[in-house]
Amino acid sequence: MTGARFNGRGVWAIYKFEMARFRRTWLQSLITPVITTSLYFVVFGAAIGSRMSQVNGVPYGAFIVPGLIMLSLLTESLSNASFGIFFPKFTGTIYELLSAPISAFETVLGYVGAAASKSVILGLVILATASMFVPLKILHPVAMVSFLLLTAISFSLFGFITGIWAKGFEHLQFVPMLVITPLTFLGGAFYSIDMLPPAWRTITLFNPVVYLISGFRWSFYGSADVSVGVSLVATLGFFALCLALVAWIFKTGYRLKN
Amino acid sequence: MQAPILDIRNLSKVYASGLLAVSDVSLQIQKGEIFALLGPNGAGKTTLISIVCGIATPSSGTVSVAGHDIIGGYRAARTLIGLVPQEISTDTWESVLATVRYSRELFGRAPNPAFVEKTLRDLSLWDKRNERIMSLSGGMKRRVMIAKALAHEPEILFLDEPTAGVDVELRRDMWALVHDMRLRGVTIILTTHYIDEAEEMADRIGVINRGKLILVEEKHALMRQLGKRQLTVQLAEPMQQLPAGLRDWALVLSGDGTQLQFSFDATAERNGIPGLLRRLDELGVGYKDLLTQQSSLEEIFVNLVSERTGTSSS
Ligand SMILES: Nc1ncnc2c1ncn2[C@@H]1O[C@H](COP(=O)(O)OP(=O)(O)OP(=O)(O)O)[C@@H](O)[C@H]1O
Ligand SMILES: [Mg+2]
Numbered sequence: 001m002t003g004a005r006f007n008g009r010g011v012w013a014i015y016k017f018e019m020a021r022f023r024r025t026w027l028q029s030l031i032t033p034v035i036t037t038s039l040y041f042v043v044f045g046a047a048i049g050s051r052m053s054q055v056n057g058v059p060y061g062a063f064i065v066p067g068l069i070m071l072s073l074l075t076e077s078l079s080n081a082s083f084g085i086f087f088p089k090f091t092g093t094i095y096e097l098l099s100a101p102i103s104a105f106e107t108v109l110g111y112v113g114a115a116a117s118k119s120v121i122l123g124l125v126i127l128a129t130a131s132m133f134v135p136l137k138i139l140h141p142v143a144m145v146s147f148l149l150l151t152a153i154s155f156s157l158f159g160f161i162t163g164i165w166a167k168g169f170e171h172l173q174f175v176p177m178l179v180i181t182p183l184t185f186l187g188g189a190f191y192s193i194d195m196l197p198p199a200w201r202t203i204t205l206f207n208p209v210v211y212l213i214s215g216f217r218w219s220f221y222g223s224a225d226v227s228v229g230v231s232l233v234a235t236l237g238f239f240a241l242c243l244a245l246v247a248w249i250f251k252t253g254y255r256l257k258n
Numbered sequence: 259m260q261a262p263i264l265d266i267r268n269l270s271k272v273y274a275s276g277l278l279a280v281s282d283v284s285l286q287i288q289k290g291e292i293f294a295l296l297g298p299n300g301a302g303k304t305t306l307i308s309i310v311c312g313i314a315t316p317s318s319g320t321v322s323v324a325g326h327d328i329i330g331g332y333r334a335a336r337t338l339i340g341l342v343p344q345e346i347s348t349d350t351w352e353s354v355l356a357t358v359r360y361s362r363e364l365f366g367r368a369p370n371p372a373f374v375e376k377t378l379r380d381l382s383l384w385d386k387r388n389e390r391i392m393s394l395s396g397g398m399k400r401r402v403m404i405a406k407a408l409a410h411e412p413e414i415l416f417l418d419e420p421t422a423g424v425d426v427e428l429r430r431d432m433w434a435l436v437h438d439m440r441l442r443g444v445t446i447i448l449t450t451h452y453i454d455e456a457e458e459m460a461d462r463i464g465v466i467n468r469g470k471l472i473l474v475e476e477k478h479a480l481m482r483q484l485g486k487r488q489l490t491v492q493l494a495e496p497m498q499q500l501p502a503g504l505r506d507w508a509l510v511l512s513g514d515g516t517q518l519q520f521s522f523d524a525t526a527e528r529n530g531i532p533g534l535l536r537r538l539d540e541l542g543v544g545y546k547d548l549l550t551q552q553s554s555l556e557e558i559f560v561n562l563v564s565e566r567t568g569t570s571s572s
Contacts, residue, residue: 005333005366007333007366008366009363009364009366009367009368010363010364010365010366012363013360013363013364014364016360017352017360020352020356021351024351091347091348091349091350092343092345092347093347093348093349095311095313095341095343095347096341096361096364096406097364098311098312098313099311099312099313099336099339099341100336100364100365101332101333101334101335101336101337101365101366102364102366103333257313257314257315258273258274258308258313258314258315
């Protein structure tokens with residue numbers, strides 16, 4: 001028996017298990033964000049947007065679509081992945097995962113793969129919903145899909161880390177509520193950072209979400225707050241950071257093993 | 259002798275709290291053996307098992323399973339191991355069948371519906387295969403955990419207090435299961451607080467106390483060596499006090515003077531019984547019955563633990 005064989009069945013088992021949870025609750029998982037996004041379009045797109053001029057040559061209703069998708073993508077990736085690994089820790093069923101012949105990489109692949117799949121599906125559903133309200137164009141589809149995937153995977157990794165770090169349900173809600181939501185609202189989802197006073201513009205550049213939204217919006221309309229290269233580097237940097245943290249967690253057994 | 263299937267060497271575990279839960283334990287277990295680990299609460303039984311199964315990390319020492327180191331060769335080692343932990347923790351919304359299939363696949367095994375069905379039937383779970391786990395009773399959940407542990411056809415099975423808080427029927431089923439697994443050549447390591455269980459099932463017994471493995475012995479030898487036998491002489495006529503002629507034997511008069519109790523070592527060459535009976539005859543003491551008893555493992559175990567810790571047991 002070789003010691004280093006890839007446990008593909010194990011990865012697939014985790015993936016299926018996590019996706020089954022999504023299927024059981026697909027109504028909440030999909031309908032809620034669709035309704036929420038629709039409300040955003042009614043309020044921001046139609047009611048407010050009609051009084052606003054275009055932003056960077058894009059009608060306001062269409063301008064906010066990439067930001068809205070990113071907002072959902074971030075929160076859903078985070079909550080799916082963090083819940084996915086927190087719940088077995090909470091109920092104690094994690095013993096099975098820890099005693100299984102499955103590597104850290106394979107475990108992450110299963111959990112993060114499932115969480116990212118769910119949020120990509122959700123992102124596409126929101127995109128489809130949005131297209132019913134506003135005329136959309138996607139100038140760079142490959143870049144669009146790449147940003148979508150990269151963001152979903154990075155934040156699912158981040159969620160996985162949060163789930164392992166969390167000691168209770170309060171912790172689990174803490175990161176999306178107190179970290180991600182403000183960062184996203186202040187990350188240019190609803191405005192171009194050019195609209196901000198100069199001092200705020202500088203502060204905003206320390207917000208990583210600005211780069212995600214800017215890059216993603218560029219793939220739609222070809223215009224961005226920061227150059228797309230910088231966006232890509234920032235996104236990849238965040239991805240690498242999460243990857244390194246996960247590697248460290250498994251190496252040390254942090255909050256997983258005694 | 260064959261190489262042991264489980265080889266634990268100088269294993270120690272210090273928890274982050276600084277508590278030494280397992281202290282320099284070495285233990286070899288042969289394939290097909292049934293080994294019972296006994297010890298009071300907090301002795302380190304679960305910790306020891308958790309390390310072997312990959313749930314806790316060792317502080318020092320090594321463990322190998324069929325020659326595979328549990329860290330360097332963890333895939334091969336863990337593939338061979340099935341674990342039923344002490345605490346019941348199951349999935350909630352999943353069905354019984356789904357959770358057992360999941361366990362099998364997680365361990366990298368190809369689907370085998372026939373084997374999964376047999377496992378569920380053996381544990382009387384087949385009728386409940388489509389039920390959500392959360393709707394099952396506690397005893398049924400424990401069966402599900404056993405089914406999960408068996409799903410990948412392990413060669414070593416760890417049962418951490420498999421019969422704590424279960425009814426008589428499941429307890430019988432567990433014993434039957436262990437016998438069945440033994441026939442298949444599966445090695446079983448179980449912990450229990452029920453000595454009769456160890457007495458019933460185990461080939462060898464280990465006693466752990468305060469993290470130290472204080473004794474490992476073949477069950478019958480253990481009972482022979484440590485088991486004091488007691489002879490009870492049922493007297494024909496009650497006596498007020500022991501006659502002077504019986505002083506050479508450490509006798510205790512009990513039962514309102516109707517019984518003589520004599521403790522002896524069953525393995526000693528001269529246990530003193532023939533002499534005692536001869537002397538009784540000479541003194542004209544009549545008796546109507548003789549009874550010998552062997553101490554149970556429980557008594558042996560309580561004696562051992564209190565001896566080592568210096569506390570007196572009542
Ligand atoms: N995660 C942990 N962190 C710190 N100490 C722990 C941890 N788990 C167990 N211990 C301590 O280690 C010692 C051994 O515990 P363990 O659970 O191995 O005992 P046990 O023999 O299984 O007991 P029981 O018969 O009650 O199940 C105990 O003193 C316990 O309090
Ligand atoms: Mg225990």
